[in-house]
Amino acid sequence: MVGSIVHQLTKGITAEEAEKAGLGAYYTDHGLDVYPQSAGGFPFSANAIACKGDPIANLQEDLAAEQKARATYEKLIDLCKDNPDVVDPLRFLREREIVHFQRFGEALRGVQDKLAEKRMFAMGNCNWNNNNNNDCQC
């Protein structure tokens, strides 16, 4: 969707128009292809794919990422407010980030419960169900 927006916003523009819009450098390197980069011109970086090998850290990262994406969409909506054709899909995408944030929060709580459960097992091999036996062999 974002690629489609960029494509349609630049469709058929001339080199002069690209330059006037501040896309001269972009046009030089990529023409009117949709190239994954930041607004500041930095090409896509795998740094964005933060994987820590730790479910809690990863999900917290994801919660923050959804909020950062929401914030970015809000800034874009402000910048594009005169163009309803653009604002409409941006508002849709912004709302999706909020739903994803909600679901990640629920997933995080599930993971925390699961890990807490694991720690309980790690306490030992006590037979908790056996009420007759008081001398636990932990």
Added chain:
Amino acid sequence: MWSYNKTLQYPIKIKNPDPRLAKFIISQYGGPDGELGASLRYLSQRFGMPDQKSKAILNDVGTEELRTP
């Protein structure tokens, strides 16, 4: 497994090109908080999740984000 449906999640019909806005919006494509990074992050993180729900959420949100770049 990737398979393509010939639709967009939300219709995009921009009547007047405006490259000035494209310069900003491309950040949500390949920028630090963009959709490409998000989808690849979730689809990479799903392998290490401890329970079914978190695996499913990362898989399914990652898939949805992959529709949006």
Added chain:
Amino acid sequence: MECNNNNTCSCNCTCKENSKCPTREEMMNDVRGFNFAIVELGLYLDTHPDDTRALALHKEYCKCYKEAVERYQKKYGPLSIFYPCNKWRWLEQPWPWEGGNF
């Protein structure tokens, strides 16, 4: 959202006069709307798998989606390559990013 609302067309759309015949845009809106509902319910059910009401809605929308896709493809060609045609209709329409399948 209802499944068989006024966008139903069981006549293979040879009846151009029939005012009940949905437009292409209406048919695509059905496809997109049901698809969205399924995606949204799917995420919800991932963390609330025991919600029977959501599960029932999911079931209903899956049925509606299947019907809407079938209806659309019959008239306007494939939405995915998993729809066989007698000729290669995949190339016929503009792509979504070009404003096709609006």
